[in-house]
């Protein structure tokens with residue numbers, strides 16, 4: 411079975427639920443449902459220019475080159491002044507324009523100084539032949555009417571969405587509850603703590619734990635971490651300890667063909683099924699459910715575990731099958747032969763031309779700094795420069811330096 415078929419098999423709804431958070435803390439969260447404008451934007455007729463609001467009589471007079479009397483001044487944030495018929499009021503960008511205004515004439519079209527006290531009169535020159543609508547007046551609801559859907563539910567909130575909600579006066583927003591993801595890494599060979607006996611045979615640093623904890627956090631979820639040796643009783647105790655607090659459990663290692671496959675020995679036939687997906691790396695996979703909580707079992711090899719997270723955990727967590735998550739890109743790199751054992755995955759970067767360029771190799775460290783994962787179909791398929799290919803964008807972690 412190919413990875414897309416496996417993604418369909420493990421698909422299932424994870425609990426959603428929502429919570430209300432302050433808008434200022436909502437970045438990166440998923441909007442629970444559509445937000446509808448309860449206020450118009452702008453909420454009052456607003457000047458789009460620094461200049462003079464004129465009623466239609468004053469506008470007609472200004473066209474003749476005759477002086478127009480200025481009767482008031484409206485800085486932004488101040489109450490509008492009424493225009494007496496045939497007169498003008500000075501307005502600033504963002505100020506409420508007087509009710510009788512027909513247009514705002516930018517200061518550049520007048521003989522007035524840009525700053526200082528209001529002049530007694532202005533004369534106007536160089537107006538456009540025809541003035542369309544209420545020139546330089548942003549009318550109520552011109553940007554957004556009450557009832558408009560302004561941000562779609564299911565969208566990850568970024569700066570523009572938060573700005574939009576703030577513009578509407580919203581101070582809180584209802585977002586999906588963060589998923590809580592249990593992570594249990596297994597193996598007697600894992601160092602008991604970071605730095606402990608690092609790389610001293612037969613012990614190795616535990617890389618899957620910090621790596622997948624980082625992937626879970628990057629996905630906007632909350633990791634609940636566990637580690638187990640190769641004893642099934644220990645593993646089941648760690649798993650059962652996590653289950654009440656999580657929406658999903660991911661395990662790594664202990665699922666292949668060895669004599670001490672702790673995950674498999676603990677769960678096969680009761681809670682989980684183990685399969686082989688035709689892909690490299692990450693071929694051995696497993697899935698199941700215990701105490702109502704979905705389980706995903708990834709291979710222990712760090713690159714296989716990382717790929718499995720991006721391919722399968724993110725499909726399940728986002729409720730989108732893998733087949734629907736691939737994006738199109740144009741390949742620009744050397745000839746890439748498909749792997750005989752199945753679909754393979756290559757880290758790629760997006761070039762300034764917008765094409766994707768492969769890393770030389772596909773080790774774990776080659777995925778650091780990659781923009782996306784390229785899907786290479788099994789042999790005899792191959793990829794050559796100019797081909798339209800499928801890539802899975804890797805989530806960005808930011809631009810901070």
Ligand SMILES: Nc1nc2c(c(=O)[nH]1)N[C@H]1C(S)=C(S)[C@@H](COP(=O)(O)OP(=O)(O)OC[C@H]3O[C@@H](n4cnc5c(N)ncnc54)[C@H](O)[C@@H]3O)O[C@H]1N2
Nearest residue numbers: 595597615616617618619663664665666667709710711714
């Ligand atoms: N006879 C066979 N042997 C293997 C097969 C097979 O088909 N027949 N498949 C190979 C493939 S492909 C993979 S992938 C692995 C999957 O094995 P497991 O999922 O059971 O993983 P482990 O054996 O526990 O570990 C594999 C590898 O990864 C290292 N590891 C495990 N956990 C961590 C961790 N938290 N941090 C860092 N490194 C970790 C572990 O030491 C092993 O080197 O099976 C092949 N074998």
Ligand code: MOO
Nearest residue numbers: 691692693711714
């Ligand atoms: O499937 Mo394994 O992760 O290739 O080494």
